[in-house]
Amino acid sequence: MHIRSIKDIVRAIDNKAGEYAGKAGKRPGEALGEALGGALGEVLIDIELSLLPKLALDIVDELHGTLQFIFAVDERSHNNGFSLHHIFGIPSKHCLLHLKSVIPADAPEFPSLALQLPAMNWHERKIADMLGLTPVGHPDPRRLVLHEDWPQGVYPWRDDFDSKQKVPRVKGTYEFHRIEGEGVFEIAVGPVHAGIIEPGHFRFSSVGEKILYLELRLFYKHRGIERFMRGRSLLEGALVAERVSGDETVANSVAYSQAIERIFKVAIPERAQRLRAVFLELERMHCHLADIGGAATDIAFSIGAAKAALLREKVMSLCEMVSGSRFLRGMIAPGGLRRDIDNEVIHRISSFIEIALCDVKELEATTFSRSSVIDRFMKTGVLSTEHALNLGVVGPVARASGIAVDTRTDYPYGFYAMHPLDIITRFDGDVAARVRLKFDEVRQSLGIIEAALGAIKSGAVRTGDFAVSSRGQALGWVEAPRGMTLCWVEIDDEAKIANCRLRTPSFNNWPALPYALHGNIVPDFPLVNKSFNLSYAGNDL
Amino acid sequence: MPVPDGLVCSGCTACVKICPTGAITLKNDRQLVFKYDACIACRACVDACAPGALVMGPGIDGATSRGALTHTFSINKLSPNLPEKPQTKDAVIPEKIKIFARSMHVREVDCGSCNACELEIAAISNPVYDAERFGIHIVASPRHADVLFVTGPVTRQMELALRKTDAATPTPKLIVAIGACACSGGLFGNTPVTGTGVDEFIGVDLYIPGCPPSPRAILRSILALRSGTI
Numbered sequence: 001m002h003i004r005s006i007k008d009i010v011r012a013i014d015n016k017a018g019e020y021a022g023k024a025g026k027r028p029g030e031a032l033g034e035a036l037g038g039a040l041g042e043v044l045i046d047i048e049l050s051l052l053p054k055l056a057l058d059i060v061d062e063l064h065g066t067l068q069f070i071f072a073v074d075e076r077s078h079n080n081g082f083s084l085h086h087i088f089g090i091p092s093k094h095c096l097l098h099l100k101s102v103i104p105a106d107a108p109e110f111p112s113l114a115l116q117l118p119a120m121n122w123h124e125r126k127i128a129d130m131l132g133l134t135p136v137g138h139p140d141p142r143r144l145v146l147h148e149d150w151p152q153g154v155y156p157w158r159d160d161f162d163s164k165q166k167v168p169r170v171k172g173t174y175e176f177h178r179i180e181g182e183g184v185f186e187i188a189v190g191p192v193h194a195g196i197i198e199p200g201h202f203r204f205s206s207v208g209e210k211i212l213y214l215e216l217r218l219f220y221k222h223r224g225i226e227r228f229m230r231g232r233s234l235l236e237g238a239l240v241a242e243r244v245s246g247d248e249t250v251a252n253s254v255a256y257s258q259a260i261e262r263i264f265k266v267a268i269p270e271r272a273q274r275l276r277a278v279f280l281e282l283e284r285m286h287c288h289l290a291d292i293g294g295a296a297t298d299i300a301f302s303i304g305a306a307k308a309a310l311l312r313e314k315v316m317s318l319c320e321m322v323s324g325s326r327f328l329r330g331m332i333a334p335g336g337l338r339r340d341i342d343n344e345v346i347h348r349i350s351s352f353i354e355i356a357l358c359d360v361k362e363l364e365a366t367t368f369s370r371s372s373v374i375d376r377f378m379k380t381g382v383l384s385t386e387h388a389l390n391l392g393v394v395g396p397v398a399r400a401s402g403i404a405v406d407t408r409t410d411y412p413y414g415f416y417a418m419h420p421l422d423i424i425t426r427f428d429g430d431v432a433a434r435v436r437l438k439f440d441e442v443r444q445s446l447g448i449i450e451a452a453l454g455a456i457k458s459g460a461v462r463t464g465d466f467a468v469s470s471r472g473q474a475l476g477w478v479e480a481p482r483g484m485t486l487c488w489v490e491i492d493d494e495a496k497i498a499n500c501r502l503r504t505p506s507f508n509n510w511p512a513l514p515y516a517l518h519g520n521i522v523p524d525f526p527l528v529n530k531s532f533n534l535s536y537a538g539n540d541l
Numbered sequence: 542m543p544v545p546d547g548l549v550c551s552g553c554t555a556c557v558k559i560c561p562t563g564a565i566t567l568k569n570d571r572q573l574v575f576k577y578d579a580c581i582a583c584r585a586c587v588d589a590c591a592p593g594a595l596v597m598g599p600g601i602d603g604a605t606s607r608g609a610l611t612h613t614f615s616i617n618k619l620s621p622n623l624p625e626k627p628q629t630k631d632a633v634i635p636e637k638i639k640i641f642a643r644s645m646h647v648r649e650v651d652c653g654s655c656n657a658c659e660l661e662i663a664a665i666s667n668p669v670y671d672a673e674r675f676g677i678h679i680v681a682s683p684r685h686a687d688v689l690f691v692t693g694p695v696t697r698q699m700e701l702a703l704r705k706t707d708a709a710t711p712t713p714k715l716i717v718a719i720g721a722c723a724c725s726g727g728l729f730g731n732t733p734v735t736g737t738g739v740d741e742f743i744g745v746d747l748y749i750p751g752c753p754p755s756p757r758a759i760l761r762s763i764l765a766l767r768s769g770t771i
Contacts, residue, residue, distance in 0.1 A: 147698050156733065156734075161733075162733075163732065163733060164733075165733060166733055167697075167733050167734075191699065191702045192650055192651075192683075192702050192706050194681035194682070195663075195679075195681070196649045196659050196662050196663040196679060197651070197659065198651050198654075198656055198659060199650075199651050199652075199699060199702060219698060220653075220696065220698045220699050220702065221651070221652075221653045221654075221693070221696055221698070221699065222653075222696055222697070222698055222734055223653055223694070223696055223729045223732070223734060223735055224729075224732050224733065224734040224735065225729070227732075228729065228732060235559075235585060236561050239561055239581070239583045239585070239728065240728065242583075243581070243655045243657075243728055243729070243752070244655060245655055245656055246654075246655045246656035246657025246658070246659070246660055246753070247656065247657070247660060249657070290660065306667070306668045309664075309667035309668060309669070310667070310668055310669065312667075313664065313667060313669045316664075320755075324584075324597055325582070326661070326753075326755060327657050327753070329582070329583070329752070330582070330583055330584045338584070338588065339588075535656060536651075536656070537653075537654065537655045537656045
């Protein structure tokens with residue numbers, strides 16, 4: 001279908017939904033080629049590059065979509081250009097709309113949407129850094145991922161980049177935004193921080209204690225993961241995905257595996273779907289508990305921090321008992337799980353639920369019964385609903401600012417397609433709301449684990465023969481502890497990874513942090529930052 | 542981490558071929574060499590071993606050199622246990638380590654890990670592992686530190702920060718590389734934007750392998766270093 005306007009897009013989505021509705025009754029999952037059971041999921045539409053700005057704004061205005069992810073791929077060897085991909089989430093249609101356009105090789109630029117859709121600011125700058133494609137009309141065309149000592153004209157995602165050679169360092173400078181006025185001074189923090197935290201640089205402009213402006217300078221941990229994925233086997237891809245971000249091990253490997261399963265049109269066995277959900281929720285629990293404990297640490301509330309650490313340690317030990325790895329590594333692979341777990345282990349997880357519920361209740365009572373906690377948490381680091389929406393914020397940070405988004409409900413996959421969830425939201429948008437929400441979500445996770453294990457049957461945990469060549473590309477999506485993770489994979493003729501693009505929730509949420517800090521005092525920065533729980537490794541890739 | 546469990550190895554080299562970090566090599570057609578400094582404990586070799594001659598054992602504790610983390614096994618007669626550790630009774634503890642035997646102030650520097658190592662290092666201070674009872678205390682500045690814990694393969698964009706942090710730490714000091722990335726580059730090492738581990742840039746006194754090493758392994762390795770048992 002030739003796409004000319006938003007009406008054509010709506011028609012394409014509805015057609016596909018109708019197609020799925022017709023088949024879903026017979027062989028759920030399999031017929032869809034989705035392993036998703038009923039959800040529409042990714043809808044891929046080719047469009048003309050010149051139509052992009054109009055269509056994008058119409059999708060946001062008329063379909064209430066949010067632009068989630070922009071990436072580009074060098075296809076000059078077989079397509080005479082670069083492919084440009086815009087992924088929108090349209091929750092009302094349970095659809096991840098994937099618009100693909102082509103940038104000609106002789107005109108390496110594309111229209112920037114960052115002025116109208118500020119959420120795309122970093123996405124477009126990353127494409128400029130990595131592929132040398134210019135976002136025309138971008139309000140802030142500085143380097144993002146590659147620092148100032150990276151030479152001009154060297155683009156690591158281009159096919160002709162030599163990935164065996166070291167890149168020489170050049171002299172360069174990075175211009176921070178300058179805030180001027182009487183009494184305004186700058187505080188430079190990092191990249192090496194005072195705690196056991198990942199590296200990044202923060203430049204505060206403040207007057208007295210009050211923060212006027214915060215500029216983030218990240219990507220110190222850039223490991224070149226997306227380029228590194230090229231040419232890897234499907235198993236290696238899962239191992240790399242597990243090691244993108246420590247406490248999102250399961251989320252990233254499931255997102256990657258779901259993309260592969262969608263390329264090969266494989267539905268994984270129900271036991272594997274249920275166990276994946278259990279692992280995803282265990283991961284969410286230890287991630288949230290680390291966060292709750294971290295917020296307590298940052299206000300010197302030792303008893304809360306100690307209790308949270310003890311409970312988190314119980315979850316970590318359980319994960320180790322289940323998988324041999326405290327981070328549940330080595331379990332997820334395309335096609336399901338790499339190995340089954342025995343019923344004794346399942347029983348141990350089930351019996352943990354009750355203990356954990358008691359501990360969570362006690363921890364929450366301990367935390368929120370102290371006036372010192374309330375004093376520090378409430379009205380601190382408020383992220384308004386408007387800012388959260390405009391910046392495309394995802395996950396618990398969005399939900400604590402009153403935005404009901406959750407990948408598990410909006411674009412259900414795996415076990416979540418069989419087990420609908422309520423989206424938990426809070427409305428204050430402050431540290432207290434984010435911490436409270438995490439308590440709620442830990443309880444919700446325990447409920448999901450109980451439901452997933454309640455009706456689990458024995459059977460296979462892995463399916464699919466991925467050796468047969470099947471050139472193709474697809475998107476995988478997961479609600480990670482920090483929000484929606486998107487992983488796009490392209491496979492070549494030999495069942496190796498041709499290209500991979502990953503967007504972890506932190507990449508969308510980092511730019512919102514300065515907005516939550518505006519007008520707060522510098523000593524509250526660690527607390528607000530902790531309540532956002534942003535991953536540097538997952539952001540820097 | 543994978544260890545031979547005493548069954549007969551067929552010499553098929555499936556483990557060598559599948560290892561994503563090249564941690565396993567075949568020497569002279571008769572010896573399997575495991576470089577545990579590069580092992581990410583991914584189990585790919587264990588899954589690939591048709592005769593089932595490899596099993597996942599517990600983690601391997603730290604050592605003072607990368608060489609000491611390399612274990613060689615004769616194939617067709619894989620030994621059931623790891624080679625015995627050298628006698629430690631009369632070990633002479635170097636002066637530099639001895640002065641930190643009862644009190645260690647530690648600064649952590651992340652040079653491109655996935656954050657799993659940071660989470661495990663942070664966990665050694667929690668009430669379960671309670672590193673403070675051993676006099677191990679995490680400090681906020683390299684100026685206060687006796688020891689640097691370094692993680693990650695050392696990314697291009699963290700190299701300068703690592704060198705500056707090292708320079709800001711007063712001597713005598715100990716440098717501890719934690720995790721497969723820091724010990725050897727691990728999975729992500731040796732690319733245009735990453736190095737081959739911490740010792741490419743600054744001297745390392747203790748290598749703690751694992752992906753990530755557990756809080757127990759980190760603590761055991763530090764205590765072993767202080768007591769001269771490695």
